[in-house]
Amino acid sequence: MDADGLAQLLSPEGWALLQALPPYDEDRAMALSTRLRADGLDPALVAAALTQSRLRARARAKFGEFAEGMLLTPAGLEQATRLVVAARHARRYRDAGCTHVADLTCGIGADSLALAGSGLRVLATDVDETTAALATVNLRHFPEARVRQADGLSLDLAAEGVDGVYADPARRTGSGSRLFDPAAYLPPLDAVLALRGRVPALGLKLGPGVPHTALPADAEAQWVSVGGDVVELGLWFGPLAPVGPARSALVLDEAGAAHELRAPLVPGTAEPELPPVDAGPVGGYLYEPDGAVIRAGLVALVAQEVQGRLVDRTIAYVTSDVRHAAPTATAYRVLDRMPFGLKALRSYLRTRGVGRLTIKKRGTAVVPEQLRRQLDLRGDAEATVVLTRVAGAQTVLVVEPL
Incomplete structure (x- = not known):
């Protein structure tokens, strides 16, 4: 979505149209578009509204009923954290005693939504003007959440009163190609990791394919699955990792139940401390x-x-x-x-x-x-x-x- 499309949707006419659309139905979308244009609506506005309707239908799997009031982009929806996982992120900050969290790469605002919804103050930033505007719309019901178009790394975190930091660096290029070099992430991974020297309560969301050898020795690294799909790797530092450096797995089933396994690291190594296990004959x-x-x-x-x-x-x-x-x-x-x-x-x-x-x-x-x-x-x-x-x-x- 470009700035013009966003402006159309945020106009009184555009917002009223978007809220009045029936649940998205791919088989009826063309007929609905034709009827709305025949009623005299701007074709560009109709196209933008139907695109949002389609994205909202897809977003229900991640955001539930919250999707109906959000503005989305395909790329933003793909990278956004599922609300059930974002709520677990927010719980870490709250349990660590944080009160004001900076979401340095807020995107469309999924994690900021969960942070604010848990009662935390949130400063959400994104370098892209349109994306920051979308986040502003999506966080409109939370006065404790501020959105700013900015490079999150340029913030004076002490002056902002921030006591927790969260980041989800972009791992794709503008054309959609996957980035495998952490130095090419936006922002670069090392630059984000350096923030833990200023704000110990640092959390990051990464792709689940990061090798163990590339993980910082002072992090709890937690792989998360939802309904059997591995969706992310979280790196948690300082008070966000109450057991200290560890490897853990969070399994969220279809019913919403959460199950965790966790093992501390063997001191001085990157390996988890595990019980011995043998190989043997197949049992029942x-x-x-x-x-x-x-x-x-x-x-x-x-x-x-x-x-x-x-x-x-x-x-x-x-x-x-x-x-x-x-x-x-x-x-x-x-x-x-x-x-x-x-x-x-x-x-x-x-x-x-x-x-x-x-x-x-x-x-x-x-x-x-x-x-x-x-x-x-x-x-x-x-x-x-x-x-x-x-x-x-x-x-x-x-x-x-x-």
Whole structure:
């Protein structure tokens, strides 16, 4: 959205149109556009309003009912933090005793919305004029939140009375290409990290693919998943990391329940302090740790929870002889196992009339869709197979989800 489009939407006519639109329906959007233009509305305004309506419909997955009152851009919506995760960010600042947080890269204002909603004063900045204007609209119901078009790194944090800092550096270019070099982030990662010398309560949101070797030694690094999707890596410093340097995983399920695993770092290293875990034979149950747990390197904690062992020292599957509740892993009952072989697997599934097959894999080069075609499935039954290594050997585990 450019400045002209924003000005149109913020005009009395534009805002009234936007609020009066029915819930977005892709199949009816063209007909609605034609009718509105036939009624004499500016085609550019109609296009801008329908674009916002479409973005609001997409944004409900991140912001719930708040989406209906927000102004959005495609890029801003993509980078914005889900409200359920942003609320956890805000809780860290509140629990740390912060009262005034600077959101240095506020974007459309998602994290600032959660911070202000938790009762914190917020100074939200963005270098882009239009983005800052969008954030101003989205934070309009929170008088404790101020928005300023500025380079957040240029703020005099002491003069502003800030006691907490949050940043979500841009990790894509203007054309949408992903940036892998932290020095190329906007703002650069090192420049943001340097702020912890002035404001110890520093939090950052990064992409979940950052390698452990690149993580600061004084941070709690927390990988977050929502509904099974790993969505971010948070770095938390000072009072925002009450247990000190650590690796942790936050698993938020579809029902909104939160489950955390955390391990402090071994002093003087970048490795988490974990219980020993052995590899051993496949038992009656298989546990697939959540992606955030795997990224955080905390599979051993899942094995400890379920009194289990690894199926292979190099594979992030845990097996146990007993069934356990495992909120940070997906549990399966093991029904059968066999060495991997196309003919044997095809015969096994044909004998049981399996026509619908879920294929999970780890530690194998097999391409599930290609394998599914080769199996030539027939029948009405369903099955789930796990292709993995067990004690170094390629193996098929037939399982059922619990």
